[in-house]
Each structure stands twice: as C-alpha cells, then as structure tokens.
Amino acid sequence: MHSSLKPCLIAASTLALTACVTFDIGREKTKAPQLTCAPDTVMLMKKLGLEPGQQGSLQLEASQSGGPNDYGIYRQGHVTSRLESAVGNLPAGTLVSGVLWMNTGKVQVRYTQASLPDGQSYPVCLVLGTEAPGGIYAEAGTTVGAITLPKSVPFTVVSQFE
Numbered sequence: 832m833h834s835s836l837k838p839c840l841i842a843a844s845t846l847a848l849t850a851c852v853t854f855d856i857g858r859e860k861t862k863a864p865q866l867t868c869a870p871d872t873v874m875l876m877k878k879l880g881l882e883p884g885q886q887g888s889l890q891l892e893a894s895q896s897g898g899p900n901d902y903g904i905y906r907q908g909h910v911t912s913r914l915e916s917a918v919g920n921l922p923a924g925t926l927v928s929g930v931l932w933m934n935t936g937k938v939q940v941r942y943t944q945a946s947l948p949d950g951q952s953y954p955v956c957l958v959l960g961t962e963a964p965g966g967i968y969a970e971a972g973t974t975v976g977a978i979t980l981p982k983s984v985p986f987t988v989v990s991q992f993e
Contacts, residue, residue: 868956868991876955876988880919883990886961887916891940891984893926899983907932907975910940915983924948927957927986931978937966938978941992956992961985964993 876882888899893913895903910931917923929942940959946952958965965987970979 868989869954872954872956873990875953876919876990879921879953879955881921881955881988882919883963883988885918885988886985887914887918888983889914889916889927889986891959891980891982895982897982899981901982902970902979903982905931905938905978905980907978912940912942912986918988921945921955922948927955929957931959933969933973933975933978934966936968936973938969938980939964939966940986941965942986956989957986958989958992959984959986961987963987963989963991965989 889912890899891910891912892903892905893911897903899915908931909928911926911928914921914923914925914927925948926946927942928944928946929940931938931940933939938959942955942957942959944952945955945957960966967980967984973979
C-alpha cells in the first residue's frame with residue numbers, strides 16, 4: 832500500500848465510525864402512535880380528490896421561519912405542517928396536523944387532520960416521505976431530543992397507516 836493512501840484510509844475509517852456512532856444515538860426506538868385510517872376518512876379523501884400515492888411538499892413546522900432549503904430542529908410529538916403544493920382539492924397553505932416520532936434513525940409523521948385556509952377541516956391520511964409507510968432519514972447529529980431535518984419535505988397520501 833502506498834504511504835500516501837494510509838492517511839486517507841484512516842480518515843475514511845474515522846468518518847465511517849463517527850457516522851455509525853452518530854446514527855446509533857438517533858436510533859433509539861419510540862413507539863408509533865396507534866392511529867388508523869378509517870374507511871369513512873378514505874371515502875372523504877376521494878371526494879376531496881386525494882388518492883393514495885399522490886405526493887406533494889410541505890413545510891414541516893408551519894410556525895418555523897426560514898426557506899425551503901434551510902434545516903430545522905424538531906421534537907417528537909404533535910406537529911402542524913403547511914402544504915407548499917396543492918394536492919387534490921387541498922390548496923397550498925393548508926395546515927395538516929399529525930404526530931412526529933423517530934424510529935431507528937427514520938423520522939415518521941402521520942397526518943390525520945387538514946385545515947384549509949378558508950377554515951374548513953377534514954380528516955386525512957398523509958405520511959411524511961415519498962411512499963408508505965413513510966418517513967425520511969434524519970440528518971447526522973440528530974438525537975431523539977433534537978431531530979435535524981430539512982424545513983421542506985415530501986409527503987404522500989395513503990389509504991392506511993402501516
């Protein structure tokens with residue numbers, strides 16, 4: 832082995848070990864909220880033009896300032912997000928409420944309520960991420976008490992929570 836490669840291998844090994852340790856800290860398991868997507872909700876979502884698999888983007892925490900390319904710090908528990916893009920008959924600006932939690936390094940949100948800008952509210956079944964069962968991986972350095980994620984994230988319409 833060339834002596835010039837040795838420092839690179841040591842640096843790469845150190846970085847990989849650091850990443851493993853960092854992500855193990857964030858892999859503390861928490862219980863998923865016991866939620867179901869009721870058949871009545873699925874029927875109502877169809878009337879709203881919401882079909883399983885439809886996707887959009889949202890601002891993960893509606894009350895946090897900053898742009899879509901910024902990152903935010905989040906905590907497990909209740910979250911209110913703001914749709915950045917329309918989906919079905921839910922316009923951009925609609926607030927969706929749900930529960931955020933982290934399980935094995937993946938952050939999950941199950942959204943169960945949509946509040947339109949005109950004040951109407953509807954039950955919904957949406958998940959954080961681009962496919963069911965949902966979720967996105969937290970950024971390096973995340974802990975259960977301080978979850979680092981982009982402020983703008985994708986969501987998906989689902990017919991059931993898994």
